[in-house]
Amino acid sequence: TPGSSPRNLLDMDTFSKSDPVVVLFVQVSGSSEWKEFGRTEVIDNTLNPDFVRKFVLDYYFEEKQNLRFDVDRGNSPPWSHSAFFGAQDFLGQAFVALGEVIGSQRGRLERPLTGVPGKRCGTILLLAEELSNCRDIVTMQLCANKLDKKDFFGKSDPFLVFYRSNEDGTFTICHKTEVVKNTLNPVWQPFTIPVRALCNGDYDRTVKIDVYDWDRDGSHDFIGEFATSYRELSRAQSQFTVYEVLNPRKKCKKKKYVNSGTVTLLSFSVESEFTFVDYIRGGTQLNFTVAIDFTASNGLPSQPTSLHYASPYQLSAYALALKAVGEIIQDYDSDKLFPAYGFGAKVPPDGKISHQFPLNNNVENPSCAGIEGVLESYLQSLRTVQLFGPTNFAPVINQVAGIAAQVTDGSQYHVLLIITDGVISDMLQTKEAIVTASSLPMSIIIVGVGPAEFEAMEELDGDEVRLSSRGRYAERDIVQFVPFRDYVDDSGNQVLSMARPAKDVLAEIPEQLLSYMKTRDIKPHRADPE
Numbered sequence: 001t002p003g004s005s006p007r008n009l010l011d012m013d014t015f016s017k018s019d020p021v022v023v024l025f026v027q028v029s030g031s032s033e034w035k036e037f038g039r040t041e042v043i044d045n046t047l048n049p050d051f052v053r054k055f056v057l058d059y060y061f062e063e064k065q066n067l068r069f070d071v072d073r074g075n076s077p078p079w080s081h082s083a084f085f086g087a088q089d090f091l092g093q094a095f096v097a098l099g100e101v102i103g104s105q106r107g108r109l110e111r112p113l114t115g116v117p118g119k120r121c122g123t124i125l126l127l128a129e130e131l132s133n134c135r136d137i138v139t140m141q142l143c144a145n146k147l148d149k150k151d152f153f154g155k156s157d158p159f160l161v162f163y164r165s166n167e168d169g170t171f172t173i174c175h176k177t178e179v180v181k182n183t184l185n186p187v188w189q190p191f192t193i194p195v196r197a198l199c200n201g202d203y204d205r206t207v208k209i210d211v212y213d214w215d216r217d218g219s220h221d222f223i224g225e226f227a228t229s230y231r232e233l234s235r236a237q238s239q240f241t242v243y244e245v246l247n248p249r250k251k252c253k254k255k256k257y258v259n260s261g262t263v264t265l266l267s268f269s270v271e272s273e274f275t276f277v278d279y280i281r282g283g284t285q286l287n288f289t290v291a292i293d294f295t296a297s298n299g300l301p302s303q304p305t306s307l308h309y310a311s312p313y314q315l316s317a318y319a320l321a322l323k324a325v326g327e328i329i330q331d332y333d334s335d336k337l338f339p340a341y342g343f344g345a346k347v348p349p350d351g352k353i354s355h356q357f358p359l360n361n362n363v364e365n366p367s368c369a370g371i372e373g374v375l376e377s378y379l380q381s382l383r384t385v386q387l388f389g390p391t392n393f394a395p396v397i398n399q400v401a402g403i404a405a406q407v408t409d410g411s412q413y414h415v416l417l418i419i420t421d422g423v424i425s426d427m428l429q430t431k432e433a434i435v436t437a438s439s440l441p442m443s444i445i446i447v448g449v450g451p452a453e454f455e456a457m458e459e460l461d462g463d464e465v466r467l468s469s470r471g472r473y474a475e476r477d478i479v480q481f482v483p484f485r486d487y488v489d490d491s492g493n494q495v496l497s498m499a500r501p502a503k504d505v506l507a508e509i510p511e512q513l514l515s516y517m518k519t520r521d522i523k524p525h526r527a528d529p530e
Contacts, residue, residue: 008047008122019044020091021074022124024055027066034068042074047122057098059130061276062506064328065098069124071113092121099331101128107281130277138198140233140268141190142177147245147261150213150221154182157214158223160263164199165206174198179214190267195230203231211245211263223247224260236268274524276510279517282524285412286332287403290374291396292318292359293420294381295344295389298450301382307421307450308382317449319375321419321484324502325445326371329415337367340374341396345385353388355395357381390425393418397433397444404440410522413513414442422452431469434460438467438474443512445505448483457481476515480508 021042025034040051059065073089092113101109107128113121142160150156159179163171174197180186199205207228213221224245235241244259251257280286299306301316310316315323330336343355358366359377361384368374397416404414424430434444446461448454460467461481467474482505517524 008120018047018091019074020046020049020071022051023070023072025068025070026057027068029063059098059102059277060503061099061510062328062503064502067096067098069094069096069126071121071124090116092116092124094124096126097331098128099328101126102277102280103286103332103334105283105334130275130281135273135275136195136270137192137273138195138230138233138268138270139190139192140236141188141266142263143185143187143266144211144245144261144263145185147184147186147211148213148223148247149184150223155184156221156223157181158183158186159212159214159220160188161210161212162193162198163208163210164197165208171208184261187266194273195270199230203234204229207233209243209263211260224250226263233265233268234270236265241265274514274517276513278524279410279513280332284410284513284524285334286329287412287414288326288329288333288338289400289414289416290322290326290338290340290359291356291393291416291418292322292340292342292378293344293391293418294342294385294387295391295421295423296387297389297391297423297452298387298421301387308387310379317484318419319378321447321449321501322374322378322417323371325417325447325505326374328502328506329417330371336370338371338374339366340368340377341366341399342378342381342385343393343396344387344389344391345381346388347385351386355392356399357385391420391423392426392429393420393424394426394429394433397430397437400442401433401437401440404437404442408441408520410441410517410520410524412441413516414440415445415509416442417445417447419447419449420457421450422448422454422457424456427456428469430460431467434467434479435469435472435474438476438478441513441516442478443509444479445509446479446481447501447505448481449485451485454481454483457483475519476512477508478512480505480512 019042021040023039024037026037027034037057038055040053043049043051057065070093071091073091093115094111094113096109096111101107109126110123111126112123115121144158147156147158157179160177161173162175164174165171175191175193177188177191180188195201198207207230208225209228210225211223213223215221224247226243226245228243232241241264243263245261245263247260250260298308301308303309304311307317310319326338340359341356342359343357345354345357346352347354347357359374359381360366360368368377396418400414400416404412437444446457448457458481460479462474462477462479466477467479482501484501487501
């Protein structure tokens with residue numbers, strides 16, 4: 001939810017200050033069209049308004065979500081801005097990607113307002129916060145006393161079934177405990193359940209709990225039931241809560257019926273499930289490294305058939321892939337400096353084969369300024385190195401893993417983008433390198449360009465089968481592979497918008513970052529309160 005606060009606005013009124021309103025436009029994905037999303041309230045007579053009305057947007061890490069904030073005077077007659085504001089009412093505008101706001105410190109971003117020739121229009125301050133939408137997870141433990149005996153030879157084998165109630169009065173099963181054998185006084189293991197699953201985020205909604213006696217043939221005997229709510233359960237944080245287990249049929253039949261036993265809630269605790277945005281807002285930096293395949297199988301860069309060939313009208317497949325992924329990820333990298341390497345070429349001055357040469361030719365500092373800087377160095381390298389081979393991934397993976405291993409406290413997370421034509425020569429070493437890297441704060445994105453078969457890449461991806469090397473399994477799935485050719489249309493042109501491959505290849509990064517933080521029990525730093 002970005003909120004907005006323009007500062008030092010243009011004073012357009014002769015007798016008083018401007019009466020500003022902010023209009024948010026969202027760019028339609030893959031086109032140049034802007035659609036109005038909403039507008040703030042009008043604040044009278046101020047050049048430094050703080051708007052109350054928030055804009056609630058769906059956020060996707062893997063997409064470039066372009067926003068435009070127009071600041072206008074809101075006091076013009078209704079007919080003048082039913083369709084648009086008149087030019088005389090325009091106070092300035094700012095363009096920003098949603099990822100830039102979220103990736104900025106504490107989710108606060110200040111931008112200059114522009115658009116009125118020859119005038120300084122002031123600035124706009126954008127604030128982003130995540131709506132929690134009930135991310136809590138509950139852990140509870142229950143026991144029972146003096147449950148009805150149901151088994152002829154033994155006691156009972158009790159278990160509990162939890163149901164949440166729906167809007168229409170029906171019930172949906174949401175949890176079953178384990179069975180405790182041959183006892184009328186069972187103590188069940190503690191279990192964990194999302195609050196959403198238990199009550200759909202409505203703390204006063206009925207939660208129904210049935211008590212059953214387990215039977216091998218599946219015809220479990222009903223012992224009794226009781227009802228509660230999340231709010232009632234949560235009181236158990238300070239006291240034991242005892243529920244009577246009632247069997248309605250027995251109650252009708254027997255005058256002296258009291259209950260079918262009791263269930264006691266022994267403990268109840270709530271924890272928040274952290275999200276990707278929590279870590280980014282808490283200061284976790286994404287560090288982006290690029291590695292580009294300079295092997296001879298790509299074809300001579302001067303030939304139109306080469307995957308490295310750039311015509312005056314179109315970037316090469318490599319440049320397109322780099323731009324598509326890089327432009328999204330750079331919003332989360334505060335210094336916008338990207339180490340960039342090539343592999344599989346003979347490098348001047350002595351023509352040695354290298355599998356991790358800096359594209360900018362600076363061994364001490366291989367970082368390029370922004371994605372444009374990487375593209376520039378890539379094109380420069382194409383002119384100076386000789387495409388050769390073999391195609392070795394392991395050196396550059398180990399290089400980034402070495403850097404990732406230096407800071408493992410969750411403040412830094414590394415993403416390595418490898419762009420390749422897919423014919424890999426050091427599969428065993430690469431698998432070993434990935435398995436080692438899987439315990440480090442890093443992810444690997446592989447974009448395959450060209451027509452080759454990419455079976456080896458699919459194996460490295462590890463979505464189907466967890467990657468292993470010499471009996472060691474990858475701790476986490478850290479590789480995401482996407483073949484570029486899936487996004488080329490029938491006429492052979494690169495799809496105009498590179499948003500789709502970028503989206504597919506980046507979609508797993510938030511989950512991979514969270515899985516690293518979770519396995520290391522790293523909590524996000526709380527953003528300082530305003």
